Amino acid sequence: xxxxxxxxxxxxxxxxxxxxxxxxxxxxxxxxxxxxxxxxxxxxxxxxxxxxxxxxxxxxxxxxxxxxxxxxxxxxxxxxxxxxxxxxxxxxxxxxxxxxxxxxxxxxxxxxxxxxxxxxxxxxxxxxxxxxxxxxxxxxxxxxxxxxxxxxxxxxxxxxxxxxxxxxxxxxxxxxxxxxxxxxxxxxxxxxxxxxxxxxxxxxxxxxxxxxxxxxxxxxxxxxxxxxxxxxxxxxxxxxxxxxxxxxxxxxxxxxxxxxxxxxxxxxxxxxxxxxxxxxxxxxxxxxxxxxxxxxxxxxxxxxxxxxxxxxxxxxxxxxxxxxxxxxxxxxxxxxxxxxxxxxxxxxxxxxxxxxxxxxxxxxxxxxxxxxxxxxxxxxxxxxxxxxxxxxxxxxxxxxxxxxxxxxxxxxxxxxxxxxxxxxxxxxxxxxxxxxxxxxxxxxxxxxxxxxxxxxxxxxxxxxxxxxxxxxxxxxxxxxxxxxxxxxxxxxxxxxxxxxxxxxxxxxxxxxxxxxxxxxxxx
Amino acid sequence: xxxxxxxxxxxxxxxxxxxxxxxxxxxxxxxxxxxxxxxxxxxxxxxxxxxxxxxxxxxxxxxxxxxxxxxxxxxxxxxxxxxxxxxxxxxxxxxxxxxxxxxxxxxxxxxxxxxxxxxxxxxxxxxxxxxxxxxxxxxxxxxxxxxxxxxxxxxxxxxxxxxxxxxxxxxxxxxxxxxxxxxxxxxxxxxxxxxxxxxxxxxxxxxxxxxxxxxxxxxxxxxxxxxxxxxxxxxxxxxxxxxxxxxxxxxxxxxxxxxxxxxxxxxxxxxxxxxxxxxxxxxxxxxxxxxxxxxxxxxxxxxxxx
Numbered sequence: 102x103x104x105x106x107x108x109x110x111x112x113x114x115x116x117x118x119x120x121x122x123x124x125x126x127x128x129x130x131x132x133x134x135x136x137x138x139x140x141x142x143x144x145x146x147x148x149x150x151x152x153x154x155x156x157x158x159x160x161x162x163x164x165x166x167x168x169x170x171x172x173x174x175x176x177x178x179x180x181x182x183x184x185x186x187x188x189x190x191x192x193x194x195x196x197x198x199x200x201x202x203x204x205x206x207x208x209x210x211x212x213x214x215x216x217x218x219x220x221x222x223x224x225x226x227x228x229x230x231x232x233x234x235x236x237x238x239x240x241x242x243x244x245x246x247x248x249x250x251x252x253x254x255x256x257x258x259x260x261x262x263x264x265x266x267x268x269x270x271x272x273x274x275x276x277x278x279x280x281x282x283x284x285x286x287x288x289x290x291x292x293x294x295x296x297x298x299x300x301x302x303x304x305x306x307x308x309x310x311x312x313x314x315x316x317x318x319x320x321x322x323x324x325x326x327x328x329x330x331x332x333x334x335x336x337x338x339x340x341x342x343x344x345x346x347x348x349x350x351x352x353x354x355x356x357x358x359x360x361x362x363x364x365x366x367x368x369x370x371x372x373x374x375x376x377x378x379x380x381x382x383x384x385x386x387x388x389x390x391x392x393x394x395x396x397x398x399x400x401x402x403x404x405x406x407x408x409x410x411x412x413x414x415x416x417x418x419x420x421x422x423x424x425x426x427x428x429x430x431x432x433x434x435x436x437x438x439x440x441x442x443x444x445x446x447x448x449x450x451x452x453x454x455x456x457x458x459x460x461x462x463x464x465x466x467x468x469x470x471x472x473x474x475x476x477x478x479x480x481x482x483x484x485x486x487x488x489x490x491x492x493x494x495x496x497x498x499x500x501x502x503x504x505x506x507x508x509x510x511x512x513x514x515x516x517x518x519x520x521x522x523x524x525x526x527x528x529x530x531x532x533x534x535x536x537x538x539x540x541x542x543x544x545x546x547x548x549x550x551x552x553x554x555x556x557x558x559x560x561x562x563x564x565x566x567x568x569x570x571x572x573x574x575x576x577x578x579x580x581x582x583x584x585x586x587x588x589x590x591x592x593x594x595x596x597x598x599x600x601x602x603x604x605x606x607x608x609x610x611x612x613x614x615x616x617x618x619x620x621x622x623x624x
Numbered sequence: 625x626x627x628x629x630x631x632x633x634x635x636x637x638x639x640x641x642x643x644x645x646x647x648x649x650x651x652x653x654x655x656x657x658x659x660x661x662x663x664x665x666x667x668x669x670x671x672x673x674x675x676x677x678x679x680x681x682x683x684x685x686x687x688x689x690x691x692x693x694x695x696x697x698x699x700x701x702x703x704x705x706x707x708x709x710x711x712x713x714x715x716x717x718x719x720x721x722x723x724x725x726x727x728x729x730x731x732x733x734x735x736x737x738x739x740x741x742x743x744x745x746x747x748x749x750x751x752x753x754x755x756x757x758x759x760x761x762x763x764x765x766x767x768x769x770x771x772x773x774x775x776x777x778x779x780x781x782x783x784x785x786x787x788x789x790x791x792x793x794x795x796x797x798x799x800x801x802x803x804x805x806x807x808x809x810x811x812x813x814x815x816x817x818x819x820x821x822x823x824x825x826x827x828x829x830x831x832x833x834x835x836x837x838x839x840x841x842x843x844x845x846x847x848x849x850x851x852x853x854x855x856x857x858x859x860x861x862x863x864x865x866x867x868x869x870x871x872x873x874x875x876x877x878x879x880x881x882x883x884x885x886x887x888x889x890x891x892x893x894x895x896x897x898x899x900x901x902x903x904x905x906x907x908x909x910x911x912x913x914x915x916x917x918x919x920x921x922x923x924x925x926x927x928x929x930x
Contacts, residue, residue: 306881340788
């Protein structure tokens with residue numbers, strides 16, 4: 102998951118006024134989308150604004166809660182066979198789509214087929230690949246998916262290729278949402294789902310307007326309507342918030358300190374872990390970086406505490422491994438690499454580089470990554486590592502990293518679903534080198550077998566122990582610079598009731614959110 | 625005149641074709657693969673290969689270009705790789721909004737710029753002339769995004785007179801039009817001033833004054849009319865640029881126009897959307913230039929296009 106092109110370095114907005122403490126609006130207004138959704142078809146849900154809107158309009162068999170739990174959605178319960186291969190989902194009865202069509206098991210099968218169908222051009226089949234035959238179908242080698250069966254209207258039986266214990270968590274991702282069986286060509290513009298909201302209108306690059314689905318099985322949303330505005334420039338979103346026109350704001354990273362130091366605005370802040378790892382991928386196949394001592398030296402070169410304090414006003418938790426502390430498997434007792442230039446130099450000497458090394462440090466144009474790269478360059482120089490910064494536009498930088506052309510690459514990773522596997526497997530398993538997410542090109546047989554075993558392990562305690570072990574190994578092998586887990590900072594208007602900042606990006610469906618009717622007195 | 629217009633329109637075809645070839649080549653040389661942008665952060669090689677095949681990205685370049693040209697010949701700009709929507713529809717939905725913004729900015733620029741220029745030109749060295757000069761310096765040297773953000777802070781956040789951003793009625797148009805038009809106001813004011821100075825010193829103005837014509841008529845009918853050519857040139861060039869290049873203004877003010885569409889398309893490497901927009905905008909630019917040339921003839925009878 103990725104946000105792109107904050108075109109302009111956010112101007113520090115002077116502290117002035119604000120819109121008072123009440124509003125006459127009846128519509129909830131969100132300001133978080135910074136570009137137009139790709140489509141409202143769940144099968145095309147590959148970016149943040151699309152995923153968020155699809156989450157309002159559709160349901161999956163499971164769904165996320167704001168605190169990153171996974172709870173039953175269109176499936177009320179499920180059983181797993183003892184070998185971990187067969188999942189029997191019991192579907193919620195009496196659910197209808199907003200056009201009146203009843204929800205039945207067949208639609209689960211057709212929805213997932215559409216996601217995998219190359220003709221639909223979705224591009225994100227991987228959450229469904231664990232299903233037997235799904236990959237073959239997506240690659241055009243088969244015309245049916247043998248792992249999908251619907252014995253009756255309220256049961257879906259899924260056979261997996263191999264045991265994958267966290268499979269139900271992946272079904273809460275927007276791409277796995279359930280759509281009607283017959284989908285017209287204009288579905289991406291005029292979606293019909295079973296979700297808590299209905300689309301009223303979509304003005305491209307302007308806003309999306311939703312009204313409650315009165316018949317929603319989980320209870321209709323409390324507010325009159327919900328407007329998701331599309332605001333590309335972070336400073337503009339801040340101005341809209343200060344004018345009282347939007348209810349929820351993601352505080353731009355460059356402005357955190359201004360908000361925290363303003364006694365009035367500080368009251369509106371709410372922070373939440375975002376399951377976002379900010380790190381520097383070290384390509385473990387390139388020159389001196391193949392030596393673990395060099396990679397450890399790079400990790401020892403940085404004063405991460407100062408970096409977090411100065412660049413993001415302390416809104417991050419130092420990383421010692423890839424698993425965020427909110428997820429089981431994270432070892433909170435592990436101590437991260439300490440800032441120790443002498444140790445770094447010693448490690449470089451031991452590796453045979455007494456005169457230091459030269460590396461290219463790649464970054465996209467995202468302001469925070471550029472600042473990190475510049476800071477890193479300074480710290481690395483202290484240990485004798487001469488880093489040349491290479492800055493490219495996001496798509497170009499990512500492609501270079503995927504092709505293995507970067508030495509070091511500053512980037513981040515957001516969880517798609519709340520599980521340690523979503524960090525360990527894509528970022529560091531050798532099956533995912535390059536486009537799969539492993540741009541460190543890390544390959545370690547022991548790590549691979551630990552992660553593979555954890556994916557198959559049905560016993561939760563054992564699975565978590567495997568996660569911890571794999572994370573420990575990755576930490577020692579240092580295929581990346583472990584920087585920090587970002588804590589997202591929200592500003593919420595005083596009249597908004599019930600908005601819990603979501604830990605996972607589409608975990609807040611706004612159903613319990615409302616605008617306080619009685620206007621609080623102005624101070 | 626008609627023959628001139630027809631000839632110019634025909635001549636624009638090779639121009640547009642050239643634009644297409646250059647845009648096409650640039651996009652394929654530039655790093656960044658639309659399929660990689662499409663699949664997001666996590667994918668697999670087979671999916672990428674399948675999608676490239678679906679989108680015919682692996683065909684040889686001339687074949688791809690031929691395919692694209694064939695579509696255009698039928699009036700079809702194709703569908704977006706990313707959103708699957710027809711590009712013609714996307715452009716037609718956004719262009720009126722860009723036109724509205726550009727029109728408002730030009731109107732503002734013409735009224736303010738020409739007025740300021742005439743007033744400055746009539747009394748060089750006066751207070752109003754010095755004021756005009758100061759404003760021109762500001763307008764030309766301040767970057768548009770900076771002006772835009774300051775306008776938002778002052779008129780929206782602090783004074784609450786106008787909405788900070790978005791699309792709607794006239795109230796939403798004021799700030800972006802000022803931000804976009806600033807530079808033109810400055811240019812036009814300077815251009816008008818010097819053209820006015822030239823023509824006010826000309827013999828026909830002295831003659832007009834000598835025959836006892838009122839000052840208003842001297843300035844309005846004789847001096848300004850003769851100063852119009854450079855003014856029209858600036859207007860034409862700026863209007864063309866605004867229709868095609870209000871990317872920053874649209875971004876800052878969340879204006880749902882073509883500029884933001886193009887930026888988004890570029891970030892996602894949505895090749896058909898970029899090409900379609902480039903072609904459309906080039907056509908608009910050519911058309912605006914043609915209108916400018918026609919306006920020369922209307923403004924100055926000495927200009928003829930035989």
